[in-house]
Amino acid sequence: MTKQAWKPGAPALETLSFTVRLRRGGPWRPLRHRWQNFAVTVPADYTVVELLESIKGHQDPSLAFRHSCHHGSCGTCAMKVNGLERLTCVTTVADVVKEGGHLEVEPLGHLPWVSDLVADAAPLFDNLEALGPGHVRMNGIFAGCIECGACISACPIGGPRSGYVGPAPLAAARDALVTGQAPGLGWGLLLERVDGNHGVWQCHTAFECSRACPADVDPAGAIIQLRQLLASGQAKSLAGLAMSRGSAAIGAPAAGPAPAGGAPHDHRPRREGGEGW
Amino acid sequence: MPRVGVDTDIDVRLIQSTPGRGLVQVVGSSHLESIIVMGAGSTGAAIAHDLALRGYLVTLVERGEIASGTTGRNHALLHSGGRYAVKDPEAAQECMRENQILRRICPGVIEQVGGLFVAIDEEDEAYLVSFLVGCAESGIPTEVIGREEALRLEPELNPAVRLAVKVPDGVFDPFRLVASFVATAQANGVRVLPFCRVVGFVQDGRGVSGVRVVSDIRGSAMELKADLVINATGPWGGKVAEMAGARVPVMPSAGVMVALDRRLSRRVVNRLRKPGDGDIIVPQRATSLIGTTSWTVDELEPVPVPRDHIIRMVEEGARLIPAARHTPIKASFSSARPLISGNLESDGREVSRGFQTFDHGARDGIPGLVSVSGGKTTTSRAMAEHVGNLIGRLTGRDIPCRTAEVPLAPYYQYRLLGGLPEARREAVAP
Ligand SMILES: Cc1cc2nc3c(=O)[nH]c(=O)nc-3n(C[C@H](O)[C@H](O)[C@H](O)COP(=O)(O)OP(=O)(O)OC[C@H]3O[C@@H](n4cnc5c(N)ncnc54)[C@H](O)[C@@H]3O)c2cc1C
Ligand code: SF4
Numbered sequence A: 001m002t003k004q005a006w007k008p009g010a011p012a013l014e015t016l017s018f019t020v021r022l023r024r025g026g027p028w029r030p031l032r033h034r035w036q037n038f039a040v041t042v043p044a045d046y047t048v049v050e051l052l053e054s055i056k057g058h059q060d061p062s063l064a065f066r067h068s069c070h071h072g073s074c075g076t077c078a079m080k081v082n083g084l085e086r087l088t089c090v091t092t093v094a095d096v097v098k099e100g101g102h103l104e105v106e107p108l109g110h111l112p113w114v115s116d117l118v119a120d121a122a123p124l125f126d127n128l129e130a131l132g133p134g135h136v137r138m139n140g141i142f143a144g145c146i147e148c149g150a151c152i153s154a155c156p157i158g159g160p161r162s163g164y165v166g167p168a169p170l171a172a173a174r175d176a177l178v179t180g181q182a183p184g185l186g187w188g189l190l191l192e193r194v195d196g197n198h199g200v201w202q203c204h205t206a207f208e209c210s211r212a213c214p215a216d217v218d219p220a221g222a223i224i225q226l227r228q229l230l231a232s233g234q235a236k237s238l239a240g241l242a243m244s245r246g247s248a249a250i251g252a253p254a255a256g257p258a259p260a261g262g263a264p265h266d267h268r269p270r271r272e273g274g275e276g277w
Numbered sequence B: 001m002p003r004v005g006v007d008t009d010i011d012v013r014l015i016q017s018t019p020g021r022g023l024v025q026v027v028g029s030s031h032l033e034s035i036i037v038m039g040a041g042s043t044g045a046a047i048a049h050d051l052a053l054r055g056y057l058v059t060l061v062e063r064g065e066i067a068s069g070t071t072g073r074n075h076a077l078l079h080s081g082g083r084y085a086v087k088d089p090e091a092a093q094e095c096m097r098e099n100q101i102l103r104r105i106c107p108g109v110i111e112q113v114g115g116l117f118v119a120i121d122e123e124d125e126a127y128l129v130s131f132l133v134g135c136a137e138s139g140i141p142t143e144v145i146g147r148e149e150a151l152r153l154e155p156e157l158n159p160a161v162r163l164a165v166k167v168p169d170g171v172f173d174p175f176r177l178v179a180s181f182v183a184t185a186q187a188n189g190v191r192v193l194p195f196c197r198v199v200g201f202v203q204d205g206r207g208v209s210g211v212r213v214v215s216d217i218r219g220s221a222m223e224l225k226a227d228l229v230i231n232a233t234g235p236w237g238g239k240v241a242e243m244a245g246a247r248v249p250v251m252p253s254a255g256v257m258v259a260l261d262r263r264l265s266r267r268v269v270n271r272l273r274k275p276g277d278g279d280i281i282v283p284q285r286a287t288s289l290i291g292t293t294s295w296t297v298d299e300l301e302p303v304p305v306p307r308d309h310i311i312r313m314v315e316e317g318a319r320l321i322p323a324a325r326h327t328p329i330k331a332s333f334s335s336a337r338p339l340i341s342g343n344l345e346s347d348g349r350e351v352s353r354g355f356q357t358f359d360h361g362a363r364d365g366i367p368g369l370v371s372v373s374g375g376k377t378t379t380s381r382a383m384a385e386h387v388g389n390l391i392g393r394l395t396g397r398d399i400p401c402r403t404a405e406v407p408l409a410p411y412y413q414y415r416l417l418g419g420l421p422e423a424r425r426e427a428v429a430p
């Protein structure tokens, strides 16, 4: 359900009363972890993020959670809601709780826990940068991934600490290969990582990542495709072809000290059509 | 309950900044004044970056994640200035200038799609001449195209379209734009403390010499000392300034946006008429954002999303692109402009879209505190330049601004935990 258009004169929107259970605490906090309950009555079409904002604003200002765009495009607000990964800004409370029921919200799993509902996406960013098609994640070419981390949290193999490269980064590597855009690490290391112990062969094909992904990236499909490309030797040929075209230079990691103020900003502008002026 | 006490290792003067990966630190061995910036929206993030490039010792505190206030939830339009060309040429010129600068310093967070102003009825068509004159005077390049060409470029446009004007509008990714500013600031030694709420000020008499914060990562209260404190908390600015006994006449003026679940156009589509409600559709990532409205609010947690505004947005949007009516709504959301006004009765849209800085030393006899409010994300760099110049005057230094030339670091180098000690980063939620 999304926020339904309410017509003037129609009956007032339903509200829901229920208990929210929130995971509180964190590795730096004096109280490492506990559950805290809040009794709330909110409009049924409040999103889970709006619910958290109202708890922070009116009940407990110390509640920490990530959010930014409120329309499913920045990827900051992924959390576990009743045990399943969700983008909380496009999930309404009516989607996930009934009158008088319980709603449980936790931070994403497998990523470093920061505080309360906040997990740190930095390891995901690092792996995407290493394996993704050279800087084109921002061009929207990497299959619309919004870097939310839901797939990492849902994956039964475990997170970056287990060594496993992970669903989104593997999907990014697939895109690098099929588009011929060199990854941050370069082609040799990409093949080594993807084909190595912690690459595609570690996946159990549980498909949890594709279920969890709010942007329809289908990382599991990408992993299966990568296996086929590796098994048939086509992955090597694709990488070789891209290298011979010299595209390796596009995404090569920055060498040497950068000018003051910023790394050489060699990602090209995003274009999704239009003339670009 | 948070532990209360003074965390001495947090005095910003004592902090050794850590340069980021591969980036050269600008701060020399002799640190200049220490400055705390409150609020990491586009305004505070750009200010922290500007001041770091000038060599100040900067700490950026934000109560939530960066860009979790108005900035993250705005319309994502990199203004060409066309929207202001008729009524406010100064704002239009500034938009155009900053539009070009941002494309240069952070191309990776901008979709360079261009924009159209479309005339649907006779009245729109009559607006054309003043629009073109306004754009010409503001240095905004335009190209008038006929109905056929407009429909060829944007097949889903209302077939009643009479003509259209091409302008260099763009689309930014608000979270990632702020992350780029913050990543660059971090690389240049700025200590960035997200999830760190300002709850009061350290004052010697009336003067401000620091802030009292509660870190929701550490679960403890701390005092941060600094020579100057800048209030860039957007629509919260009035409440924050009040804690120091200062007055900032912020009038939060909210706007609703409706995100449709696909891109209906390649370009930004604006209605060719005097700015009003629901007259822009911005294609952003996988959505189309229709917006916006404007009314005064006092509730910010969360900013309300009136149901009738949602209907109005869809109806207005459908006048530009009829498919808006049948496309599923992915989300509807609102945020509040930090507009400055003495007159609380007036409609937010009529109040200046410009920004203001308040030196509370000169205004209210509260030295050490400066507030900045208003503006646009498109012009955040220029606002920061202005604030940087003011800080230069207050600290008696004449250091030139360099933000128009220095490219920003990629957004993914922003580190949420960059301002915290190394330990315990590996814990995973139970
Ligand atoms: C509906 C709407 C649409 C808009 N569309 C556009 C557009 O398309 N293009 C454009 O260029 N501009 C647009 N704008 C304008 C632009 O979004 C704002 O001018 C800009 O985001 C303001 O940024 P800011 O940093 O001043 O405020 P915010 O982004 O609100 O930042 C203030 C920060 O301060 C933090 N804060 C608050 N209290 C405290 C505290 N006690 N301690 C620490 N931190 C605190 C908040 O969490 C917040 O992150 C739009 C504005 C609105 C409302
Ligand atoms: S692949 Fe999907 S679930 Fe994983 S980070 Fe990207 S958008 Fe999120």
Ligand code: FES
Binding pocket: A067, A068, A069, A070, A071, A072, A073, A074, A075, A076, A077, A078, A087, A088, A089, A090
């Ligand atoms: S807040 Fe941006 S995806 Fe939810």
